[in-house]
Amino acid sequence: MSQSVDIVIGGAGIAGLALALGLADAGMSVHVVERGARPKLPDTDSGLAGWDARVSALTAASTSLLDHLGVWDDIAQVRVGPYQQMSVWDAEGTGHINFSAAQLGASTLGHIVENRLIINALLAGVDRRKRITVSWDDGVSAVDVADGAVNATLASGAKIEASLLVGADGGRSTIRELVSLPVRAWSYNQHAIVGTVELEASHEDTCYQAFLSTGPLALLPLADKALCSIVWSLDNDIWENLMSASDDDFVAQMNRALGPNCPEVLAVGPRAAFPLHQCHAVDYIARRVALVGDAAHAIHPLAGQGINLGLKDVAALAGELEQAWSSAIDVGSSEALKRFQRVRKTDNLAMMAAMEGFKRGFGSVNPAVRVLRNLGLNWVNQAGWLRDWFARQAVS
């Protein structure tokens, strides 16, 4: 079977689906190919196991893109956790920094949203658009670029011809490999344990983050005021012990790590763990191919920026392609792709460098570095303008 569309996208994650909606709205025909099965409708029970262990802290830019695509209301109507404050501290010292939406003159700093709710709303958006088709349980397995078109061969043997192929197939992108786009990658030698916890008091719409020498521990406030989603990044020599600990032991260790700076944790739901690595494609584009989201850049989750950067890629690429399309210019031409790459690489590299600095600074056991980081955090907290500047970087 062979078919022809304007754009073929590999990967039906948040980045791939959001891009498909944006391109279809601009008038392009889109075929999305996803290796996995179509996700089932999420079950939104109120018990600890009824919450997705994978959540995203979405910035205002991300929610406004989802709104523009007509899917934010579908998500917000189910359940989202708007957060008004951030409280960040050095668990091995005295450094502490707090900031709030009110200080920035904003109504909120962002929203904590279960990933499966975002995917489900994007899929409902796909179902409403005639210009998008999705192949499930199939993957892009070969790519052939010819004059005027790119041909993607799927694992099932089907072939799709398009003007442009977009790799939105995640951190271990096959498409990136198939078109030989090199990466700079290294492992953090950490895993992140995620899950949902119940607190003894309200989270008060606050994101809590403790920096431990073994990795950061974040509590992200959910729509239910007694529940938070956790992301506990831990060095490779200790994460397995904690992952296999009993729930009671896990909760006790978590309360010890958090100390008195946030409400006590009473219980934990099902846990999952993910290896953490940093990966950045040297180039995001090749002939008739572009990468977006984690396929282009995967970063440490400590600032919750991964999909926010991915959605900025989506907005930038959709904008460039829409402009080319409306001017009857080939959407696979290098001019539009080069502009996309220039804009997004600069922004992504700046965020990746900042995350790397945080990760190294807080992972250090050097006493001089520890003193400096505590003095630095407290100084930033007291210097109002600098604290507000940091806050704006975290939420924009």
Ligand SMILES: Cc1cc2nc3c(=O)[nH]c(=O)nc-3n(C[C@H](O)[C@H](O)[C@H](O)COP(=O)(O)OP(=O)(O)OC[C@H]3O[C@@H](n4cnc5c(N)ncnc54)[C@H](O)[C@@H]3O)c2cc1C
């Ligand atoms: C513990 C943890 C916490 C995080 N918290 C946050 C947060 O708070 N905020 C935030 O912004 N980010 C966060 N992130 C990062 C965020 O989850 C990722 O940036 C985001 O999921 C990447 O989305 P994506 O669509 O680019 O890729 P993915 O979600 O990886 O989707 C890729 C899709 O492509 C499919 N695929 C793979 N290969 C092929 C192929 N050959 N052909 C077709 N399909 C294929 C996969 O099955 C998958 O569905 C976190 C990450 C981790 C690990």
